Amino acid sequence: MQCLQQAVLGVESSFELAPEQRKRTLYRLDGGSGTDENLRWLLARGYQVLGKGFSGKRAKALADSVSRWDVYDEQSLLGWVAPPFDLGQPVQVVVKRRLHKGKLKHSYYVTTLSFPSKKAFMQRYNQRGGAEIEQFRADKSGLHLSARRKRNFMAQKALVLLTDLAHNLLADFHSQALADSRFADWGLKRIVRDLLAVPGRLYFRARQLKRIDLLASHPYADELIICLERYCNGRCGSDFE
Numbered sequence: 713m714q715c716l717q718q719a720v721l722g723v724e725s726s727f728e729l730a731p732e733q734r735k736r737t738l739y740r741l742d743g744g745s746g747t748d749e750n751l752r753w754l755l756a757r758g759y760q761v762l763g764k765g766f767s768g769k770r771a772k773a774l775a776d777s778v779s780r781w782d783v784y785d786e787q788s789l790l791g792w793v794a795p796p797f798d799l800g801q802p803v804q805v806v807v808k809r810r811l812h813k814g815k816l817k818h819s820y821y822v823t824t825l826s827f828p829s830k831k832a833f834m835q836r837y838n839q840r841g842g843a844e845i846e847q848f849r850a851d852k853s854g855l856h857l858s859a860r861r862k863r864n865f866m867a868q869k870a871l872v873l874l875t876d877l878a879h880n881l882l883a884d885f886h887s888q889a890l891a892d893s894r895f896a897d898w899g900l901k902r903i904v905r906d907l908l909a910v911p912g913r914l915y916f917r918a919r920q921l922k923r924i925d926l927l928a929s930h931p932y933a934d935e936l937i938i939c940l941e942r943y944c945n946g947r948c949g950s951d952f953e
Contacts, residue, residue, distance in 0.1 A: 734758035740840030790830040889943035
């Protein structure tokens with residue numbers, strides 16, 4: 713909620729977004745960023761938005777004014793509603809009702825775009841980036857980011873940057889080495905815990921990796937060595953013995 717405007721200004725500066733480009737730039741936001749203040753600010757700067765509203769109480773009140781609910785999936789319904797708030801531009805608003813642990817839960821979604829149906833609206837919203845799951849949560853569990861703390865600010869900053877580097881290297885390894893293997897759907901935590909923990913030995917010649925030995929009795933050794941050979945040949949052009 714507090715960092716959105718600063719982040720947007722940073723992106724705006726980095727990409728040198730002119731007003732005409734902002735009109736073609738869509739921000740898809742989850743509920744943590746969907747306050748009226750943030751939405752008005754984005755619209756005032758000329759951006760398009762598709763976001764989840766911040767207020768649960770407002771979502772419940774909007775749900776009471778829905779005249780027709782339509783099925784979205786097995787657990788939820790969707791309904792159009794006229795926006796009772798002013799964001800400075802015309803917007804479409806959809807309310808979502810779902811059953812969670814025997815109780816009805818409501819949320820609402822706002823956009824400056826025009827959609828032919830509520831389902832198309834929600835499908836577009838669900839295409840937003842998932843960094844909070846794909847990277848941050850994975851780094852906390854797989855790379856133990858939340859378990860490591862440095863008292864010195866610069867040391868902590870260096871640790872975060874090293875974690876980002878490890879994340880990017882592992883993401884590249886996952887996509888290039890583990891594709892079409894039984895490890896293809898493994899997450900970061902399992903790759904670090906189970907695959908990278910396989911005992912083995914690396915052999916170098918003239919500072920070039922030439923051979924990898926893994927513990928033959930390990931259940932992942934045979935298939936992992938194929939993945940490693942493919943990865944190293946593709947990345948380094950090495951020929952293994």
